[in-house]
Amino acid sequence: GENVEQHPSTLSVQEGDSAVIKCTYSDSASNYFPWYKQELGKRPQLIIDIRSNVGEKKDQRIAVTLNKTAKHFSLHITETQPEDSAVYFCAAINKETSYDKVIFGPGTSLSVIP
Amino acid sequence: DAGVIQSPRHEVTEMGQEVTLRCKPISGHDYLFWYRQTMMRGLELLIYFNNNVPIDDSGMPEDRFSAKMPNASFSTLKIQPSEPRDSAVYFCASSLYRVNTEAFFGQGTRLTVV
Numbered sequence: 001g002e003n004v005e006q007h008p009s010t011l012s013v014q015e016g017d018s019a020v021i022k023c024t025y026s027d028s029a030s031n032y033f034p035w036y037k038q039e040l041g042k043r044p045q046l047i048i049d050i051r052s053n054v055g056e057k058k059d060q061r062i063a064v065t066l067n068k069t070a071k072h073f074s075l076h077i078t079e080t081q082p083e084d085s086a087v088y089f090c091a092a093i094n095k096e097t098s099y100d101k102v103i104f105g106p107g108t109s110l111s112v113i114p
Numbered sequence: 115d116a117g118v119i120q121s122p123r124h125e126v127t128e129m130g131q132e133v134t135l136r137c138k139p140i141s142g143h144d145y146l147f148w149y150r151q152t153m154m155r156g157l158e159l160l161i162y163f164n165n166n167v168p169i170d171d172s173g174m175p176e177d178r179f180s181a182k183m184p185n186a187s188f189s190t191l192k193i194q195p196s197e198p199r200d201s202a203v204y205f206c207a208s209s210l211y212r213v214n215t216e217a218f219f220g221q222g223t224r225l226t227v228v
């Protein structure tokens with residue numbers, strides 16, 4: 001089945017710097033890659049997603065890139081702010097079954113230091 | 115819509131007791147997911163439903179776990195008997211039409227088994 005790996009597991013950056021989180025997936029048939037942000041004690045919420053027919057997508061300070069050949073995708077946060085501190089989860093759709101299944105990576109804990 | 119509603123928010127129970135977690139998905143959403151979140155294992159997909167039908171329960175850890183969705187607006191996750199290692203945050207999420215769209219998470223139920 002699908003396996004999603006995520007690196008790094010923890011990341012600390014200075015406010016204003018950029019942060020990059022990378023994920024790899026195993027199922028070459030996966031075609032949807034969302035990113036969720038979970039603040040401490042709260043629910044995960046979708047922040048951005050990308051489909052396999054697109055190489056890059058941006059939304060203000062966040063962007064996601066996808067390399068289908070290498071089966072990896074990355075989240076980029078520019079001009080980081082303290083409110084970006086959270087756990088970020090990448091996910092990939094497992095198309096092994098006739099119904100899709102969302103498999104999450106283990107998460108990256110991002111700390112933005114003021 | 116109030117979003118995905120889970121109850122209770124917190125549950126403390128003694129080992130061996132039955133625990134029932136409840137979820138009301140967003141009206142009109144036809145996918146419902148149950149996740150378990152722990153520090154060690156991250157976000158694990160336990161089971162998901164499409165149009166009230168269980169599609170994949172391969173993530174359910176043991177026979178002690180069961181889930182039902184008797185109608186489009188209600189689902190339960192039951193643990194009987196509960197064990198200390200079941201302590202975790204359990205999230206319910208729903209999405210519209212297909213898995214590769216945004217999944218909206220509930221606030222979660224923090225379960226502690228003593």
